Amino acid sequence: MTQWIRRRQGWLIPIVVAVLALTVGMASGGAIASTQAAPADYCADLYPAASTEYERCRFWDDPSLEGITSIDGQAPASNAAYVTPQPVTFCAAETPPVKKTSGKTMISATSCSRPIACTWNTSTGKYHCKDASGTPVNPPGRICAENPNYACAATPQAPDNPAVALTPTRQPVPTVQAHPTQNAQALQQPAAPTANPALPGTGQQAPTPTASMSTSPAPVSPPSTGTAADPNDPAAQAIQQAQALGLHIWLETDLVAIWQAGADQLKAAAARLAQQANQPNVLGVKFATDLGLRGGFTDPAEVRRFVAETSAALRAVLPPGRRLAVDVVVSELGCGQNRQCVDAMHASFPLLKLAEVERYVLTGAVDAVNVTTPLFNPFLDIYKQAGLSADRVLQQQWMALRIRSWDSRVPGLYIGARELGLAHPDNKPALTGPAAETAVKARLDGPLRLGVQHVVLWTWRQNWSGTAWRLNDAGLRANDVWDALRSRKALRRTSIVFNPRETERSVAEDLREIANIASTVYITTQ
Structure with a gap:
């Protein structure tokens, strides 16, 4: 990984230097920079020549395609950072998975026999849902009863039935004002930390922690169901x-x-x-x-x-x-x-x-x-x-x-x-x-x-x-x-x-x- 990173430094140095010079008055782009040369064909070291993986690797191996966007580091607006609601699609009924062949790889695909698409209406301030034919419908399950952000008919079409599938198939798309990050630590305690090589x-x-699989779920206390957040929490x-x-x-x-x-x-x-x-x-x-x-x-x-x-x-x-x-x-x-x-x-x-x-x-x-x-x-x-x-x-x-x-x-x-x-x-x-x-x-x-x-x-x-x-x-x-x-x-x-x-x-x-x-x-x- 060190060699891989070093190969990418030349083009990024001016960007990082300029950005940091504008924002904090110091050019620390050299912290990520190196002039050490790398092997001529990095991808051949990872994948067999002429394989699909090799061809894709060679495509991504072009430094001009790299796209880390450095911005000036200004803080987001703390009082106006609600994420714009994007379309949501629920699957009210799934068809059984089928096996499809793609090259040499077997891919398991699941299709939806009853999609319900919900879009945000700025006039009403609610999601409005339609089925595949364009007919207005209610979202599935208990959503009408529990989420006031969905526009629903007086009589919900989807009963409170645990058998009803509620698998969303296309969820809100991230907007430009949001920078979600992914991940965090395990809440269950592993056996013991161990050192990395x-x-x-x-x-x-x-050093990194050692992960161990849980053999049984930890005891759970029912969470609070109050209507207001506890300010002392x-x-x-x-x-x-x-x-x-x-x-x-x-x-x-x-x-x-x-x-x-x-x-x-x-x-x-x-x-x-x-x-x-x-x-x-x-x-x-x-x-x-x-x-x-x-x-x-x-x-x-x-x-x-x-x-x-x-x-x-x-x-x-x-x-x-x-x-x-x-x-x-x-x-x-x-x-x-x-x-x-x-x-x-x-x-x-x-x-x-x-x-x-x-x-x-x-x-x-x-x-x-x-x-x-x-x-x-x-x-x-x-x-x-x-x-x-x-x-x-x-x-x-x-x-x-x-x-x-x-x-x-x-x-x-x-x-x-x-x-x-x-x-x-x-x-x-x-x-x-x-x-x-x-x-x-x-x-x-x-x-x-x-x-x-x-x-x-x-x-x-x-x-x-x-x-x-x-x-x-x-x-x-x-x-x-x-x-x-x-x-x-x-x-x-x-x-x-x-x-x-x-x-x-x-x-x-x-x-x-x-x-x-x-x-x-x-x-x-x-």
Whole structure:
């Protein structure tokens, strides 16, 4: 990944220098720059010659096609950041999946036999829905009873029947005023953190938490169903403070255990999240972390049902224009063409196969997908056994994701990266000097150059297995990683996960420091 990034520096240096000179009076573009040459054919090192993947890689390998947009870093309008409502289409009835052949790849496709399209009417201030023939209809399920933002006939056409499918097939398209970020940390506690292998050329280790699959859902307490947000709730305070700082906001949660607890708890959780989302600057709700890895799922169909039903429950009550996001791990993307690695990933994590993950997230049920960098156990051991370095895994994952072109298969889908590897535990120092800069290049600059629209960094501060993990140092003290991130603030492509129940000093002070780095914050709500 380091070589890949270095090959992209020449054209970006003038842009970054100019931008930072205008905004902060200092040209720090050199922080991402290097003049070291790279191999003549990068793609031949990743894919077999003449393969489809190779041809696509060569297309994207043209530096003139790279499109990181650097802007002047001005804060968004904190009092007028509601997202413009975009069309929403629900699938009131699905036809069974069919197998289609595309080249050598088998793609599972699901079609909808009864689509319902809803468009926003500025005169009435509501969504108005029609079926495929253009006849006005009500949205499906309980939406008429629960969401006043939809115009409905006096007698709802869709009964309150759990058998009615509520899978949205095309959701609101992100607007230019919104910069959603994707991803955040797991809310369930893993077994223990473990160190990442040495980053290329640094000689230092970048520690990352170890992820472990949950064998059963955690006990769930019914969420509050009050009609007004509690001003003493830390999440409500954090939303208010983030608004004042001009930060975009995603509500960070994981609803797997709540969904498993039953429809009543899911409905209550959706109502609570709708209250919190009805605020300026709130982009939407991220409702799953590392989808399919945690929560005790045993079958891909169960994961798809969770996504469809949770999406429908949230769509039924969220304010117009708010979006839905999930985090996913697609560990086989990091394998590239290494068959040993791919086969081991498939055998160990069948729910995380690329084909299955695409069936989870390319249905339109979500508007944003954060892809987690898989350099943590249990995946790390498989990469090591296959002889793949961390640098190689990063190269292969982000290039493979770009080649898949998810955003062209679901127009408007926002794709981000979720990065765990820049945080450090209290019992180990953060990376320093050139090692810190190299790590940020590999884990933030690299994904952005390969088409990811935003990078979500875990974490501001979180206690994990008895140890506090953070990006900066205790007591709001900056370190070299933090300084490297600060030099990239003008790109406005960074988000940070923030749990308002785990602060360094206070919600207000912590968020002020986060605003020095990030344009968006993921606020943990439970």
